Amino acid sequence: ILWAARLLPARCLANTNLLHHGPPALGAAALLLNVLLGLLPLVFVVGMSVLLHRVPQSVGSGGPAAWAGLLSVLCVAGVAFGLQQALAPFQAAVGELVVRHVDQRCRGELMRAALVEAPARSLDDQGLLDRLDVARDAFDRASASPGDAAAGVLALIARYTQLAGAVVLVGYALSPVAAVVIGVTSLVIRFGQRGSLGAFGDFYDSITAEKRKATYLKNLATGPQAAKEIRLLGLIDWMRDRHRRETMAYLSRMWEGRRRLLGKPFLVLAMVGLVGAGVVVAHLAVTGARGGLTLLQLGIALQAVLILMRFGVYFPECDVQTQYGLIALDSMRAFRDGAKELPRIAPGKGRSAEGLPRKSIRFENVGFRYEPGGPAVLDGLDLELPAGKCTAVVGLNGAGKTTLVKLLTRLYDPTEGRITVDGDDLLDIEDRDWHRRCAVIFQDFVRYELSAADNIALGAPHREATDEELLAAARRAGAEGVLDGLPDGLRTVLSRQYRGGRDLSGGQWQRIGLARALHAVHSGSSMLVLDEPTAQLDVRAEAEFFDTFLDLTRDLTTMIISHRFSSVRRADQIVVLEHGRVAERGTHDELVAAGGRYAELFRLQAERFNDEPDPTREPSAPKTDVTV
Incomplete structure (x- = not known):
């Protein structure tokens, strides 16, 4: 997989280590699947071109052998087409498995970086919090994640396999020069398009602060947190206007950057594609008009050129995923590396804290x-x-x-x-x-949206607590009455957002918090x-x-x-x-x-x-x- 990935754009090369996070068998299956999906359309192209070339001969001779050969070619093309259609859904399925494995690993790394390795002061640094927010959005599926980037890299293998095969077919059917011209044209458009998308991705990442403001107001206006105050104070008009201002400020900058970074390059790349494709198609037409091409060569060359002309466009299965998934990965790494540069607590020298303090x-x-x-x-x-x-x-x-x-x-x-x-x-x-x-x-x-038992037991997560111990901690904190009022006692989830859950008053929550501390003491x-x-x-x-x-x-x-x-x-x-x-x-x-x-x-x-x-x-x- 890593060897194949080295054929991909440079921005992907630095992140091919993501593919190590999944099981080797899954990676091998994904590689084989994407290579097949790249080759099967080429098999279909060759099969249909051979079929087109043999039809006049079979009609002219009318022999059984000719028609049997024609039928075999048709079967090969049909099997290639059918197999491509059957395997295509598995590309998404295998990609999703890759996403889950990679994201699980990356999510664990982010949790460790934020909650264990990073010093507490890193959570007071606004720049690091912006990086953390981008990574969290990705893992909340609000944007592409590192797993999406890994799956997108694999999906690109099918595209580049198809590119290489189509160049070979053009070289065989038309000429090596035509193959080089159309191949280079496709790559120029492709890398130009990805370069523009990359530049826009970096710009989009730079307006994270504006996006956070708009997202905060949207979540505030549509969630339960501030609903009572918004209703009672009549803040809906103010909230709507403020949300519109912040959203338009964010969108205006994004639209300006999109026009600047994507608009002009699109026109330039379109001209490159028009010239390159025009030269090859003109060469094809002239050679065909002079009788320099058989029907087989014409069929192969025409279809292969169309494949290459489509190569320079947007790939929905991988472009956004790799671009913005790598932004999330870079943000995660920026938070981790930036936190390492902050002053950290000194590592302990191994002395045990057992029984301390005594004096x-x-x-x-x-x-x-x-x-x-x-x-x-x-x-x-x-x-x-x-x-x-x-x-x-x-x-x-x-x-x-x-x-x-x-x-x-x-x-x-x-x-x-x-x-x-x-x-x-x-x-x-x-x-x-x-x-x-x-x-x-x-x-x-923290008021965890978990059961009452979990909220108390988290005072000592390193040991398994019995219900009797948790109830004893609740009694010492005066929270026994709180538990008695819950429908399922210790098993009641302390949030109305879950079926059977219950909200607590501020005073009741404080007693649960005290029970948590007293359980830690116990x-x-x-x-x-x-x-x-x-x-x-x-x-x-x-x-x-x-x-x-x-x-x-x-x-x-x-x-x-x-x-x-x-x-x-x-x-x-x-x-x-x-x-x-x-x-x-x-x-x-x-x-x-x-x-x-x-x-x-x-x-x-x-x-x-x-x-x-x-x-x-x-x-x-x-x-x-x-x-x-």
């Missing part, structure tokens, strides 16, 4: 910047998280609380300073092993990090949760980020972050007594829950938007 986790003069030369999110941070204790982190928005979680869980490494676990550098611990020791629920945790995680764990629970439910939370997490190293002081006042220590540093630390009573930043924020929030404010109190300062 404490310390941030020692830690600094962090998301971009070199960018603002310091953390600047000289010194913080100790005692093992087996609960630490609450509070601070204004932008103080660095979420970044603190990212560093603690080793999604990022500090740009300055270091983090130690029981006195040893965190960089010495195997990162995957450390991740398993961390049970984390982010504020924007399965061996020794550190629990909760980012806004009760943000979508009402005040009573929040109080009930934290009444039992400390009992559930006794002897567990816990860090809580919350905007409600009722969530943090019972913590063993409370840390106030400000400007990327620790401004205050202590227990709730100690910090209130100190009268510092924590006391001020506590007073501001307490006033919001005071139904009967004291009229003698001086008006407070404007309430500050805080996240605690």
